[in-house]
Amino acid sequence: MKVTQEKLPASQVGLEIEVSADVTQKAYNNAVSKLARTVNLPGFRKGKVPRQILIQRLGSGRIKATVLEDLIDDSLKAAIDQEKIEALGNYKLTSSFDELIANYKPGEPFTFKASVDVPASVTLGTYKGLEFKAEQTDYDPSKLDEFVEQKRSEAATLVPVEDRGAQMGDVAIADYEGRYVNDAGEEEGEIIPGTQAEDFSVEMEEGKFVPGFIEGFIGMKLEETKKFVVTFPEEYGNEEMAGKDVSFTATLKELKERELPELDDEFASDISNEEFETLDAWKASLEEQFKKNAEITTKNSVRQQMLDLLAQNNEVDLPEVSVNEEITAVLSQQMMEFSRMGIDINQIFTKDMVPKLRENARPEAEQRLGNSLILTEIAKVEKIEPDEEKFNERLEQAKSEIEQDFDEDRLKEAITEEIVIEATLDWLQEQSKIEFVPAGTLEAEAEETEETIEVEAEEEEE
Known part of the structure; x- marks a missing residue:
């Protein structure tokens, strides 16, 4: 078997395989014999179909396709063994199968092309004596203090507030709904899907929601209804809302503040x-x-x-x-x-x-x-x-x-x-x-x- 190799991108090897005339004839004879034993044709007992009748009824195209499926598979495996190629996974036939059927003639040499994946290859260049910048992260005591305060906040008790307006750090329970603002600065009629909620818990902390949303609640008192406009960021996940002005109507139903636990041994435990x-x-x-x-x-x-x-x-x-x-x-x-x-x-x-x-x-x-x-x-x-x-x-x-x-x-x-x-x-x-x-x-x-x-x-x- 004559095999020509070609190195291809993506760690592949291209193979051009020429199968000898005697092998193509033998493959054809074996395939026809197998079909004759297995195919059911009206008027003939199974396995007793004459060769010429079989070829006439099935058609040379179907028979050659059957031959080539096995011939290509067997030849490729033999070529990989012969060339000692460490192939990964299945092969890919790069020749047109229809053209191969048209060109195939039993008893004549047969050539086809395929490619196989092979293990990755590494070509080392410079790896010693590299020069580069890297970021030095130093221990920052303030980060520890922030973490401790965060834990205190998480362990805080929520206490109702009635005598002041909402401020950063509070938890507001509110109803709200949002509508687009047109070029004239007026609200449009339809509520935007996903911008309406009832008894929603709003943690008034920076970065929790879209910029401007939390700020809209600052100063609000119980049962107060307020309108405020928020401009959604250009990079907002919902493309339809990105960069748009949205008018929110919010009603503050409850307001709570966090009562922090004492920072002592009991808290640490x-x-x-x-x-x-x-x-x-x-x-x-x-x-x-x-x-x-x-x-x-x-x-x-x-x-x-x-x-x-x-x-x-x-x-x-x-x-x-x-x-x-x-x-x-x-x-x-x-x-x-x-x-x-x-x-x-x-x-x-x-x-x-x-x-x-x-x-x-x-x-x-x-x-x-x-x-x-x-x-x-x-x-x-x-x-x-x-x-x-x-x-x-x-x-x-x-x-x-x-x-x-x-x-x-x-x-x-x-x-x-x-x-x-x-x-x-x-x-x-x-x-x-x-x-x-x-x-x-x-x-x-x-x-x-x-x-x-x-x-x-x-x-x-x-």
């Missing part, structure tokens, strides 16, 4: 489910946690910037079959996260929505897969091995947490890969020159760059 007996002990634990979170945030910034550079400097050719598997893994992870949050995944992962969800998950899947392959290749080149003690600890922990049956070999493989990738990232960081900048700096620089690009694009259009 209650809020921590009796884990800590004193306020000082609880705060000390929180401080340790906040400091650790700041270190993790800094580490994540370093790794993200490093991964971005690695993706730029190193080439990865990803097979579609692997990308699709990673997309499935991304969506499975999202489903588990939604389930933990109490969200009904059946409302999100519907039959109609799945194709769109898969499309949206593709960039993340390609990035995750590419990063993993680059790091694995670097580990191989640099001979980075997993730490045995860390491996054993993770393995025992994983076994204790998994409740159903599992494949221990696959678990060990996954843990090994995870530890090696972590070790490789640590090794790369040691090899890099990092300039630490305050948190938020890189995001601001990226936004500024994006705005500059947009302005330049607009100028070019003009």
Whole structure:
């Protein structure tokens, strides 16, 4: 069998396969014999149909199609074995099947083309001595104070208010309805769907609702009805309402203020489910946690910037079959996260929505897969091995947490890969020159760059 290979994009190999004349004749004879044994034709007993009658009744096109289905499949498998190709998933026939039927003649050489996915290839470029900026997140005591006050607010008792108007921090119970405002500044008649509610609990805190909505309730007193206009943001999720002025008519039915608990040992014990007996002990634990979170945030910034550079400097050719598997893994992870949050995944992962969800998950899947392959290749080149003690600890922990049956070999493989990738990232960081900048700096620089690009694009259009 003559096989010609061609490297294709997306980690594919193109194959041009020439099948010898004797094989095409044998395949034809076998197919006709099989049809003669299995086809039922009126006037003939099963398996007793004469060859010429069979060909005449079924037609040469149908018979050749039957021959080629098996011939192509068998020839492709033989070609992959012959060429020692590590194929992933199913093949794709790139020749026109109709043209193949028309050109096929038993007893003559037969040529067709197909492509197969092969394992991803990684071409390493620069990965040592990287130079980049990363954000340094420092422990901020004020964030701890904000967290403590938030917990006090969550544990607060709601007390009715009758002698003053509504103010920030209150909880207002109100009826409201919204209508569009026309160009003349007048309300239109129809209530906008989704902008009407009765006995709705409005937590008067900044950022809780559309800008301007909470502010509309400030100063309102019990049983008061008030109109106020809110301009919905241009980027609002409901495109029909985005950028529009909406006039709300609201009636305040109840008003409550939060009575905060005392910040003392009793509060600390209650809020921590009796884990800590004193306020000082609880705060000390929180401080340790906040400091650790700041270190993790800094580490994540370093790794993200490093991964971005690695993706730029190193080439990865990803097979579609692997990308699709990673997309499935991304969506499975999202489903588990939604389930933990109490969200009904059946409302999100519907039959109609799945194709769109898969499309949206593709960039993340390609990035995750590419990063993993680059790091694995670097580990191989640099001979980075997993730490045995860390491996054993993770393995025992994983076994204790998994409740159903599992494949221990696959678990060990996954843990090994995870530890090696972590070790490789640590090794790369040691090899890099990092300039630490305050948190938020890189995001601001990226936004500024994006705005500059947009302005330049607009100028070019003009």
